[in-house]
Amino acid sequence: xxxxxxxxxxxxxxxxxxxxxxxxxxxxxxxxxxxxxxxxxxxxxxxxxxxxxxxxxxxxxxxxxxxxxxxxxxxxxxxxxxxxxxxxxxxxxxxxxxxxxxxxxxxxxxxxxxxxxxxxxxxxxxxxxxxxxxxxxxxxxxxxxxxxxxxxxxxxxxxxxxxxxxxxxxxxxxxxxxxxxxxxxxxxxxxxxxxxxxxxxxxxxxxxxxxxxxxxxxxxxxxxxxxxxxxxxxxxxxxxxxxxxxxxxxxxxxxxxxxxxxxxxxxxxxxxxxxxxxxxxxxxxxxxxxxxxxxxxxxxxxxxxxxxxxxxxxxxxxxxxxxxxxxxxxxxxxxxxxxxxxxxxxxxxxxxxxxxxxxxxxxxxxxxxxxxxxxxxxxxxxxxxxxxxxxxxxxxxxxxxxxxxxxxxxxxxxxxxxxxxxxxxxxxxxxxxxxxxxxxxxxxxxxxxxxxxxxxxxx
Amino acid sequence: xxxxxxxxxxxxxxxxxxxxxxxxxxxxxxxxxxxxxxxxxxxxxxxxxxxxxxxxxxxxxxxxxxxxxxxxxxxxxxxxxxxxxxxxxxxxxxxxxxxxxxxxxxxxxxxxxxxxxxxxxxxxxxxxxxxxxxxxxxxxxxxxxxxxxxxxxxxxxxxxxxxxxxxxxxxxxxxxxxxxxxxxxxxxxxxxxxxxxxxxxxxxxxxxxxxxxxxxxxxxxxxxxxxxxxxxxxxxxxxxxxxxxxxxxxxxxxxxxxxxxxxxxxxxxxxxxxxxxxxxxxxxxxxxxxxxxxxxxxxxxxxxxxxxxxxxxxxxxxxxxxxxxxxxxxxxxxxxxxxxxxxxxxxxxxxxxxxxxxxxxxxxxxxxxxxxxxxxxxxxxxxxxxxxxxxxxxxxxxxxxxxxxxxxxxxxxxxxxxxxxxxxxxxxxxxxxxxxxxxxxxxxxxxxxxxxxxxxxxxxxxxxxxxxxxxxxxx
Numbered sequence: 027x028x029x030x031x032x033x034x035x036x037x038x039x040x041x042x043x044x045x046x047x048x049x050x051x052x053x054x055x056x057x058x059x060x061x062x063x064x065x066x067x068x069x070x071x072x073x074x075x076x077x078x079x080x081x082x083x084x085x086x087x088x089x090x091x092x093x094x095x096x097x098x099x100x101x102x103x104x105x106x107x108x109x110x111x112x113x114x115x116x117x118x119x120x121x122x123x124x125x126x127x128x129x130x131x132x133x134x135x136x137x138x139x140x141x142x143x144x145x146x147x148x149x150x151x152x153x154x155x156x157x158x159x160x161x162x163x164x165x166x167x168x169x170x171x172x173x174x175x176x177x178x179x180x181x182x183x184x185x186x187x188x189x190x191x192x193x194x195x196x197x198x199x200x201x202x203x204x205x206x207x208x209x210x211x212x213x214x215x216x217x218x219x220x221x222x223x224x225x226x227x228x229x230x231x232x233x234x235x236x237x238x239x240x241x242x243x244x245x246x247x248x249x250x251x252x253x254x255x256x257x258x259x260x261x262x263x264x265x266x267x268x269x270x271x272x273x274x275x276x277x278x279x280x281x282x283x284x285x286x287x288x289x290x291x292x293x294x295x296x297x298x299x300x301x302x303x304x305x306x307x308x309x310x311x312x313x314x315x316x317x318x319x320x321x322x323x324x325x326x327x328x329x330x331x332x333x334x335x336x337x338x339x340x341x342x343x344x345x346x347x348x349x350x351x352x353x354x355x356x357x358x359x360x361x362x363x364x365x366x367x368x369x370x371x372x373x374x375x376x377x378x379x380x381x382x383x384x385x386x387x388x389x390x391x392x393x394x395x396x397x398x399x400x401x402x403x404x405x406x407x408x409x410x411x412x413x414x415x416x417x418x419x420x421x422x423x424x425x426x427x428x429x430x431x432x433x434x435x436x437x438x439x440x441x442x443x444x445x446x447x448x449x450x451x452x453x454x455x456x457x458x459x460x461x462x463x464x465x466x467x468x469x470x471x472x473x474x475x476x477x478x479x480x481x482x483x484x485x
Numbered sequence: 486x487x488x489x490x491x492x493x494x495x496x497x498x499x500x501x502x503x504x505x506x507x508x509x510x511x512x513x514x515x516x517x518x519x520x521x522x523x524x525x526x527x528x529x530x531x532x533x534x535x536x537x538x539x540x541x542x543x544x545x546x547x548x549x550x551x552x553x554x555x556x557x558x559x560x561x562x563x564x565x566x567x568x569x570x571x572x573x574x575x576x577x578x579x580x581x582x583x584x585x586x587x588x589x590x591x592x593x594x595x596x597x598x599x600x601x602x603x604x605x606x607x608x609x610x611x612x613x614x615x616x617x618x619x620x621x622x623x624x625x626x627x628x629x630x631x632x633x634x635x636x637x638x639x640x641x642x643x644x645x646x647x648x649x650x651x652x653x654x655x656x657x658x659x660x661x662x663x664x665x666x667x668x669x670x671x672x673x674x675x676x677x678x679x680x681x682x683x684x685x686x687x688x689x690x691x692x693x694x695x696x697x698x699x700x701x702x703x704x705x706x707x708x709x710x711x712x713x714x715x716x717x718x719x720x721x722x723x724x725x726x727x728x729x730x731x732x733x734x735x736x737x738x739x740x741x742x743x744x745x746x747x748x749x750x751x752x753x754x755x756x757x758x759x760x761x762x763x764x765x766x767x768x769x770x771x772x773x774x775x776x777x778x779x780x781x782x783x784x785x786x787x788x789x790x791x792x793x794x795x796x797x798x799x800x801x802x803x804x805x806x807x808x809x810x811x812x813x814x815x816x817x818x819x820x821x822x823x824x825x826x827x828x829x830x831x832x833x834x835x836x837x838x839x840x841x842x843x844x845x846x847x848x849x850x851x852x853x854x855x856x857x858x859x860x861x862x863x864x865x866x867x868x869x870x871x872x873x874x875x876x877x878x879x880x881x882x883x884x885x886x887x888x889x890x891x892x893x894x895x896x897x898x899x900x901x902x903x904x905x906x907x908x909x910x911x912x913x914x915x916x917x918x919x920x921x922x923x924x925x926x927x928x929x930x931x932x933x934x935x936x937x938x939x940x941x942x943x944x945x946x947x948x949x950x951x952x953x954x955x956x957x958x959x960x
Contacts, residue, residue: 183926185901192899203834211901211926 029078031062031100033093035395041195043067044092044266045099050082056102063099064391066266071362071391080104092266095194181208189214207340267360278422282457286417289470292478293433293448299482307378314485316433317353318378320452321405322484323476324428325349325369325377328403331469335402337423338460352401352421353381355388356410363421364388365401374485409433415451425460428473429453491517493828494612494626495633496604496770499527500814501801502633503588505821510595512829517624518597519604519614524585525592528635528802529814535584536658537678539577541846543568544685548848555885568686570662577658600624605771606632610796629798629828632770632784633821636802636812639764643730644670644757650733651757654679664688664755668740670728672699676760677711677847684720685848691721691754693742698724700845704857704906706872706892711908714849714888731757763812765803780805788835790824800824811841842920844913849889852916855904855923858894867897871929871953873945875909877960880940886910891949893919893929900928905949911942918946929953 033043047064050056061073062082076082084101087093180198182190186209190197200217202209264272296319307314328335328349337344351369355362364384369377387393401421407430408416415431431451438447452473456466493509495502498520506516524531549556553563592599602616610626638653640646648656654675663686669676672694684690692699692715698708699715699722712722725745732739738757743749765782778785778793783805790798801817804810819836827833845851861868871893875881889909895902905919922932932950937943948957 184928184931185899185926188899188901188928205834 028083028101028103029080030098031074031077031102033065033087033095033097033099034074035095035194041193042092042094045087045089046071046266047089048085049073050076052082052085054082056080056082071267072393072395073391076102078102181206182214183208183210185211186214189218193218265359267357267362271360274422275419278419281422282420282425283459284417284420285456285458285463285466287454287456287463287466287470288415289452289454289474291450291452291474292438293450296477296480297448299480299485302482303485307375310375312375312378313382314374314378316450317381317405317407317430318374319477319480320428320430320473321351321353321366321369321377321381322374323473323480324403324405325351325372327469327472327476329370330472331465333461333465334426334456334469336425336460337402338425338457339423343460346402348400348402350400350402351381352404352424353385354404354406354418354421355385357389362388362393362398363401363404364393364397365399367397367400404428405430409450415453417453418455420455420457425457426466426469427455429455489622489624491515491598491624491626492628493517493631493825494519494610494624494629495631496606496612497527497633497635497801497803498522498525498588498599499633499635499801499817500529501635501817501821502527502631503592503821504818505631505633505800505825506597507591507595508822508825509828510597512825512831514628514825514829516595516597517600518592519600519602519612519624521601521603521617524582525588525599526581526585528637530581530585530588532655532658534814535581536577537654537675537682538846539580540573540658540682541678541848543573543576544682544848547685552885568663570660570686574659574661603769605769606630606775606777606797607771608775626796629796631821631824631828632772632792632797632799632803633801633817634766634770634803635817636763637766638675638759639762640759641670641761644728644759644761645731646759647733650738650755651731651759653759657758660756666737666754667691667756667758668693668728668738668752668754669758669760671695671760671762672722672724673702673760673762674700674843674845674847676758677715677845679758679760680715680720681846681848684718689719689721691723691752693726693728694722694724695727696724697745700851702843703845703851703853703908704892704894704904705859706890707851707853707906707908710889711847711849711851718848728757733757763802767803780807783810789827789833790820798824798828811838811843813841813843816841837924840920840923842916844916846913849886849909850912851906851908852912852914852919853904853906854916854920855902856894857904857906858892861894861896861903866903868903869895869897869953871895871949871951871957873948873952873957873960875942875945877957878940878942878945878948880942880944881910883940884910884942891915891945893932893946893949893953895929895953900930902927902929902932905946907945909942909945915943915946918943 043065044067045063046066049061049063056062056076056079058077058079059075062076064071064073080102081104082100083103086101087097087099093099181202181204182197186197189211195214195217197209200209200213203213204210293316296316300314300316300319304314332345335346335349337346348368349370351366352363353366355364366377366380366384372380384393384397401424403424404421404427406416406418406427409430409432412432416429418427418429420427429452431453433448433450435446436449438445438449452470454466454470492514493516495506495516495518498518502518503525506518510516522531529535547566547568550566551563553561589599600614600622602614602622605613607613607623610630612624612630614622614624616622638655645651646653657679663683666689667683668691669680670693672692676692677700680690680692694701698705699711700708715722723742723744727743728740729743729749730741737753737755740752740754740757741749742752765784767782767784772784773779776794777797784792784799784803786792786799786804786806788806790800790804792799800820802812823833823836839855842852842854856864858868858870872890874890876887881887886909889907889912892906893902894904894906902919902922905916905922907915929950932947933954935947937947948959951957952960
């Protein structure tokens with residue numbers, strides 16, 4: 027019996043994915059959970075394991091092609107089985123009805139499974155059993171596509187939710203033009219008609235002429251200045267991730283009024299604690315880094331300065347209930363920001379472990395899809411490579427980002443004496459639309475104080 | 486602010502103008518309304534909606550009394566029951582006086598000045614009023630002038646109403662006695678409503694419609710049902726038929742009519758009611774002189790009701806947005822509200838004219854909203870339809886009103902409710918649920934899962950939605 031393999035829903039807001047590479051080719055035998063292909067979406071890259079054991083009998087989507095989630099990309103049959111046109115088509119229809127709805131309620135459950143992206147692939151056994159016609163006609167009416175875990179619900183209509191469900195669209199991505207920002211039929215149809223690159227939530231920057239964008243669906247790069255190409259230049263296409271990064275950076279610049287504050291921080295005390303406790307932590311499999319301390323202090327300060335842990339939604343300020351900490355991780359050809367959810371629930375051990383875990387898995391392309399979504403504040407670490415300080419771009423729709431500069435011994439003046447201390451610069455990039463200089467500086471002063479007077483008993 | 490200076494000056498106190506005035510005043514604006522009639526309320530209150538529906542209530546009362554035997558009423562001879570027109574008019578006129586007086590009260594409450602006279606636009610945001618006593622008064626609006634002058638019945642070329650025997654609806658509401666025979670040109674809302682009224686009052690009624698079916702704006706199934714019930718009630722329908730000439734003489738009106746197959750025919754009736762539509766009222770307004778762009782006599786406006794001249798907006802029956810515009814009281818009122826809010830600085834979204842309820846108070850009533858089945862198919866929807874007849878409904882049987890049905894037109898793909906067409910008892914009330922359904926972009930599923938109280942006429946809407954999904958419960 028043939029089992030369809032579908033493009034998984036890699037996160038609530040993701041409508042499509044690109045096949046980067048087929049790890050298996052037609053005719054290869056695959057085990058259940060063995061990596062089958064590699065995908066790239068605008069949020070995450072991942073290896074997708076096979077839902078069943080068998081033989082790969084058909085590849086429907088070639089490398090480099092982008093398809094909507096739940097589209098059938100391959101078929102796996104019993105050994106020696108041939109791909110069957112009819113069967114594949116029937117299964118293609120069946121799959122969306124059985125795959126988890128792209129709702130905020132259902133998705134986190136899927137994501138909290140065993141940590142592999144397998145969970146987001148529709149259950150193959152469910153997909154093969156033909157659903158009764160009635161099941162597709164009358165769907166449960168209480169399933170809203172808009173989830174409530176985001177602190178607010180996007181207003182929409184039953185019809186919009188129906189269309190969203192069918193197309194696997196997260197309604198919160200759509201700007202509503204109806205009463206009180208309600209997403210209307212016109213809004214969602216316009217969204218679906220728009221090239222994928224144009225599907226940015228236009229939550230801000232209204233009144234500003236949006237820049238021209240390419241029309242092609244996968245041409246997601248923002249406009250660039252005309253360039254010239256010399257004789258020996260190498261021309262290479264941008265990866266999906268590169269294009270998405272480019273797009274997100276431009277959108278963020280256009281959206282937020284970026285302003286920066288730089289503070290110099292004395293890490294001597296933290297360094298003492300770190301040295302004293304490092305081996306204890308290593309025995310528990312955790313590396314105690316400066317980032318752990320900075321993250322812990324930042325999270326504690328975010329709890330006190332809730333406007334830094336907020337978003338702008340139209341004319342409203344959304345104060346986030348949770349503190350979900352994004353950690354920027356440099357990859358070979360790009361950058362990804364996995365999120366440590368509810369970071370304020372964790373002590374420094376848990377925080378260190380979580381940060382190391384998501385960073386490792388980010389580099390190994392093993393991130394769970396929702397681990398790159400829902401961040402409320404981000405820490406980035408340009409100091410890793412020696413930068414004194416960086417001026418990072420805000421990760422939308424957040425309103426602030428903390429940049430950690432190189433930590434090194436410097437000559438400092440202490441009580442009119444010259445001493446050597448372990449020093450570093452911290453930069454806060456913040457959105458002046460919401461956060462004023464005084465507020466940002468109070469937050470940063472708090473962070474500085476927290477690091478310089480870190481309570482050793484917490485570690 | 487100077488004596489004659491207002492934030493907003495409204496020309497016309499019909500359902501568009503007076504509602505715009507009240508809404509503007511509620512939002513803190515100083516408002517004057519120019520109205521030349523002796524009462525406020527315009528066509529709706531004085532010649533249209535209110536008096537006709539009042540007559541329909543009398544017709545209904547008569548119908549019940551005449552079928553008194555069936556209802557078990559004794560103490561009188563049902564066969565001898567007749568309508569007393571002077572008494573009918575007295576009750577109707579008293580009610581109208583009450584309602585127009587009510588608007589005057591609302592004006593006082595909201596500190597709106599009623600300037601009694603005829604308005605002429607004089608350029609900019611100024612309006613010159615020729616007062617009833619002959620004097621002139623110039624009003625200026627600091628924010629906006631609203632033109633809401635409405636419409637009046639209009640005939641077709643070759644048919645000249647003398648307003649005695651060849652009449653418009655304006656006269657039909659005042660007829661001192663019931664004509665023995667009446668022909669009605671046009672089977673739109675006005676035509677079929679008067680057909681029902683006069684039939685009930687005892688006239689011999691003939692409806693002459695140029696197009697191939699009655700109520701040509703409605704869903705075809707509704708037209709067929711109305712024609713069927715009209716026939717049973719003894720109302721003659723001549724569809725696909727044109728009145729080629731009408732001459733009023735001593736004995737009545739001599740008509741020449743020709744059907745589409747060119748067969749001509751003569752007939753004589755006591756009264757010919759011309760119900761072929763309504764045209765814009767802009768006489769003496771000076772609309773063209775101040776540079777308003779006009780289209781076949783209508784004032785051209787955009788979706789925010791702005792005319793081609795800055796500071797002058799227009800709403801209601803007098804406007805066009807580049808095609809036929811609904812000439813309905815409730816449309817003009819909503820336009821008035823939206824416009825007043827826009828003038829007060831609110832952000833307003835344009836009205837969705839696909840969601841306008843259309844109510845026709847013939848017997849049986851018609852209420853509809855959204856696309857007809859044919860329109861939905863024309864727009865490329867994969868259509869599914871659910872129909873439920875009133876004769877299968879307990880409440881309709883109690884009322885003895887079992888003609889008609891509820892028909893839901895839906896999109897198969899997304900289950901969207903595209904249109905609802907009701908002909909039958911309380912259809913004009915039942916349509917409200919459907920209007921909300923369209924407004925909120927409901928799917929049929931929502932209607933299926935909405936609990937409809939029992940026993941009510943509204944159950945027919947729930948049943949029709951079940952039918953659209955496969956099968957009604959009680960069929």
